[in-house]
Amino acid sequence: MTDTAEATVARRLDALPFTRAHLKVLTGSGLGWALDAMDVGLVSFILAALVVEWSLTGEQASWIASAGFVGMAIGASLGGLLADRFGRRSVFAITLLVYGIATGASALAGGIVALLILRVVVGLGLGAELPVASTYVSEFAPARMRGRLIVILEAFWAVGWTAAALIGFFVIPNIDQGWRWAFALGAIPAVYALVVRWGLPESARWLERQGRRAESEAVVTRFEQSAAVGADQRRRTDPPVTPVAAMTGGSRLRVLWSAEFRVRTAALWIVWFCVNFAYYGAFIWIPTILFSQGYDLVKSFGFTLIITLAQLPGYAVAAWLIEVWGRRVTLSVFLAGSAVAAVLFGTASTEGAIIAAGMALSFFNLGAWGALYAVTPEMYPTSLRATGSGWAAGVGRIASIVAPLTVPVLLGMGGAPLLFVVFAAFFVLAAAAAWGLKDVRGEALDDR
Template identity: 75%
Template sequence: MSETSTTSIGARLDRLPFTRAHGRVLSGSGVGWALDAMDVGLISLVIAALVAEWGLTPDASSWIASAGFAGMAIGATLGGLLADRIGRRSVFALTLLVYGVATGASALAGGVAALIILRFIVGLGLGAELPVASTYVSEFAPARIRGRVIVILEAFWALGWTASALIGYLVIPNIDDGWRWALAIGAIPAVYALVVRWGLPESARWLARRGRSSEADAVVREFEASPTWFPVKAGPQPVAASSYATAEAPTARERLAGLWSAPLRMRTIALWVVWFCVNFAYYGAFIWIPTLLFSQGFGLVKSFEFTLIITLAQLPGYAVAGWLIEVWGRRATLSVFLVGSAVAALLFGQSSAEWAILASGMALSFFNLGAWGALYAVTPEVYPTSLRATGAGWAAGVGRLASILAPPSVPLLMGQGGLGLVFVVFGAFFVIAAAATWGLVERRGRALAE
């Protein structure tokens, strides 16, 4: 497939309005995204329940959380490489199957060791799914609203996390072995993987890049013939081909080397810094919030109730970020929401009254998840099609290294300076991430590099 033909496929996609076919790709991927969030949210609640039921120590709790994130780090890096090699849709479906089956098996775990092993396997699937899904949707979205579409995709995370909070609130405390039933519900992605595999099209940009021109053309024709849902302003700005590494990179080694080529090196560094810092602060805070509330003297039901209320603030955070990202641009939106996250983290760490805990927790949820939406929007735009999933996967993998370190750091920081110190550290990571965003490329309203 020639570079001209590949670009032609992209130009046809960018000229389209938002159609019913786009809605199917977005909603189909979004459901998978929500199920992913539900699983991550459930484990934070399950850990809190096991602290009460099994008498888990902080060290054991952190190992359960970190095992999942270790799997996510490996899954993200391998998933991106595989998606550039064998296709976005196939890897997306495979990841859903892996973590759905492993989550269901976790419900049968008889001890901490078994749960740690299964959480690692769950992480392999979870880690690969998110960067591949965001890459997949970004390659279909019209250029003028691509950022907004990805923020909407990321907003499905709030739906999944809210579902997990509801399951935690209604099921875990009220049923014998409620945490097992909660994890059994998390096996739903294994069934949904079949829907993804047979119900969604492969990325036309990826097909074109791999020389499968007739298949790519058929996919684009399907979108061109699909009924319009929302009109989109036409005419993305042209992209200078000389600014990007456009040569095909057929091997994993060549794709990894491409991330560090002269045009992309600084972008890769900045992206990795942002992903590392945001993951450390986000997972350090949100995995531990139910347990921290429980340890501060709130009952299990009260802790889950507070978690549910805090989680609901994610939805308006995504909505505001989704609007601003096409008004201010990616970098400005991302940096502002990260600074807001830092301020909210500091306030949460100093709060003792119930109203203050809820208000600062909701602010942290609002700003942090809005930042996640902007980060997932900008990440696939950094790289050309031949490297896009690899680049997104490795950025996510570096971020998962931070999420491995974050859970065990919380007990250590608590011992040194209490809750206040914990959230001062998280705030500092948010500030570093906000500064690093200005090393990223701004591609608001512009075509993806092919």
């Protein structure tokens, strides 16, 4: 595709200021993201309660934690392929519906087998939703602020995790079978899916790549009118973008490993794998680890709530730095900070030290997540963007399956110090791999 044919939609979107239409896309996607985080976060509190109520062994608890990530690995891989084929908005709405219904059904689970099956189904929706949502927002965001907006989108994760911590603190230990009520609250995404499907526009870039130019034009015009720039910003003389040739899922995967993309794909998969291993290994188990160290459920949940609150400042700082330092530097610095914080948390022995180190771990780790979600969709052109993002997330979910299963083993071998040193090593490896990514700060997205 030639440069002159490239930019009908791209130049017009990149020329816009931040508008009410952008805010609608950002908050609409962000609420879905927050509900996703709430579901994942609730599991960490529900596990601690089920260990007591169902007399679960460490191995059984780890399987419940990992079951959702089995579904997420499959969902992330398939979700990206489906979003490149059928559109971002539709797949986003379907994923919310799937995991919302399955989460609500989990409240009725009568035993561990039923819960395991439902957690896999929940994971299918959760895994597909995140890479699709970040791809969707990145395709509307003007180039000069794209990284910042994706980090802000990721910051909704902290909102959802904080909601989970509040439910964990106030509901689960204070109501008979409170974990069931927690799961019931997790059914909200099923209702929100209707808002997404009919309240948000389809990606204009994706529509144009499919040859649906009239629909793409209508979406861009809506954004221009929201900015009160109207026809002055329209580039009617630009030639239309040639629709992308239909590709199968297999051909898209082969292109990810072509000469042009193989280095960034390899680096991206390593970062996603390592960050998932360390993050989910730590945060899914923190309430249970604290409980095993002698703190009661209320106190361990209270510590976790305080630690969770440090996520929002981490996102805020990363959102600022990502357009100042760039993607790679911001990502690697926050990953290095996560490594140091992990070691400090694993060796903390007093309540003050546990809270301070845990807050540092939240701050750096979630800032790193924001930078990672910002850079991932930028690595690929429009025709591959959701597939590339989805498969990177899918590889990461493999680590999130393995990590909860290894926690009881590592705790038995060397306790929390060994466990968190291992997590720190994964953060360091991720920081090194981040330098294999392409930094496209301020550049237009590749619309091939």
